[in-house]
Amino acid sequence: MSDKKNMKLFSLNSNHSIAEKIAEAAGVPLGKLSSRQFSDGEIQINIEESVRGYDIYIIQSTSFPVNNHLMELLIMVDACKRASANTINVVMPYFGYARQDRTAAPREPITAKLVANMLVGAGVDRVISLDLHAVQVQGFFDIPVDNLFTIPLFAKHYCNKGLTGEDVVVVSPKNSGVKRARNLAEYLDSPIAIIDYGEDEAGRSEGYIIGDVEGKKAILIDDILNTGRTFSEASKIVCREGAVEIYAVSSHGLFADKAAELLDNSPIREILVTDSVDTKEKTPKNLHYITASELIGDAIVRIQERKPVSPLFAYQKK
Numbered sequence: 001m002s003d004k005k006n007m008k009l010f011s012l013n014s015n016h017s018i019a020e021k022i023a024e025a026a027g028v029p030l031g032k033l034s035s036r037q038f039s040d041g042e043i044q045i046n047i048e049e050s051v052r053g054y055d056i057y058i059i060q061s062t063s064f065p066v067n068n069h070l071m072e073l074l075i076m077v078d079a080c081k082r083a084s085a086n087t088i089n090v091v092m093p094y095f096g097y098a099r100q101d102r103t104a105a106p107r108e109p110i111t112a113k114l115v116a117n118m119l120v121g122a123g124v125d126r127v128i129s130l131d132l133h134a135v136q137v138q139g140f141f142d143i144p145v146d147n148l149f150t151i152p153l154f155a156k157h158y159c160n161k162g163l164t165g166e167d168v169v170v171v172s173p174k175n176s177g178v179k180r181a182r183n184l185a186e187y188l189d190s191p192i193a194i195i196d197y198g199e200d201e202a203g204r205s206e207g208y209i210i211g212d213v214e215g216k217k218a219i220l221i222d223d224i225l226n227t228g229r230t231f232s233e234a235s236k237i238v239c240r241e242g243a244v245e246i247y248a249v250s251s252h253g254l255f256a257d258k259a260a261e262l263l264d265n266s267p268i269r270e271i272l273v274t275d276s277v278d279t280k281e282k283t284p285k286n287l288h289y290i291t292a293s294e295l296i297g298d299a300i301v302r303i304q305e306r307k308p309v310s311p312l313f314a315y316q317k318k
Contacts (some may be wrong), residue, residue: 003305004301005075006086008054008295009028009062010030012059013035013258014061015277015278018093018275018291019276021294023115023187023297024299025294032049033049034046035072040311041068043072043075045075046079047079051080052085053084053085055085056080056088056313057300058077058091060092064279066097070115074119076123077090078092087126088123089125090119090123091296092129093276094277097113101137107282108200112137112140117140123240125143126146128146129143129147129298130144130150131251132225140211148309149313150274150292150310153290154186155187156315158184158188158219159315163247164188164189165189165190165245168188168190168216169191169212169219171195171218172221172222174195175195175196178192180222188219191212195234213242217243218245220235220268221248225254227262228259231268231271232266235248249271253274253276255283260282260285269286272284272290273287273289274289274292295312
């Protein structure tokens with residue numbers, strides 16, 4: 001069999017929508033399986049076709065409910081291993097627990113490393129992810145990890161909208177995201193600004209901008225949009241400092257708690273996220289999705305056909 005005919009794609013329950021689009025982009029249909037929960041929460045999986053000798057790609061974001069989706073993934077990996085799959089490749093558009101990548105305080109776990117150990121121990125041969133919270137998480141694995149980047153997708157979107165040049169400023173809403181902001185700004189030929197926080201005389205946290213946003217169109221960028229507080233506060237700060245239009249972009253839109261309400265009441269004109277997470281929560285009215293399915297599908301085919309993945313890491317401007 002050719003390399004592409006020797007592969008099978010399966011979707012678990014976290015994000016069927018992106019799995020169907022990835023399968024279409026890769027030109028390979030999704031395999032048949034059933035996954036159900038018993039009344040006590042135990043998960044049972046039945047693969048309804050042969051996987052013996054095939055290279056298996058399992059599509060599963062470990063988003064809410066994180067632990068259920070992680071356990072379902074581990075059980076599926078074990079099922080493929082026991083059914084004599086040739087290789088087991090996990091496609092995680094959103095890698096849960098990646099934010100716990102260090103001991104920020106005494107006696108804290110490094111949960112991202114624990115999850116990596118669990119996946120490798122279960123029998124995973126390769127992981128394909130999308131914009132890991134910290135790229136060093138790749139080093140937690142003793143197997144190949146392909147971390148695909150969303151910045152080229154966002155750059156294409158904003159270039160098509162004409163949001164380029166000196167009239168635009170890319171803003172990192174916290175100082176830890178400077179590299180991400182700089183990467184996008186380089187594609188847009190725009191300057192960057194950084195929001196940092198200090199304390200006023202009363203000891204209250206106060207945000208201030210390093211850089212110039214006055215009279216410019218500001219694009220706030222972060223990797224995970226969770227509760228919406230970071231974008232909401234940042235948008236108020238750049239508005240106060242004279243930005244004329246405000247946009248926000250994030251790789252993964254979780255929209256937990258009252259994120260939609262918070263963002264709807266902010267001065268943000270458009271919120272852009274990928275479809276890495278199939279959120280069941282209420283989303284903001286000005287939300288726009290951009291699909292990462294073609295990027296992931298292309299990466300899967302390249303890996304299967306033993307071609308380099310590096311051409312996918314950049315956006316080629318016309």
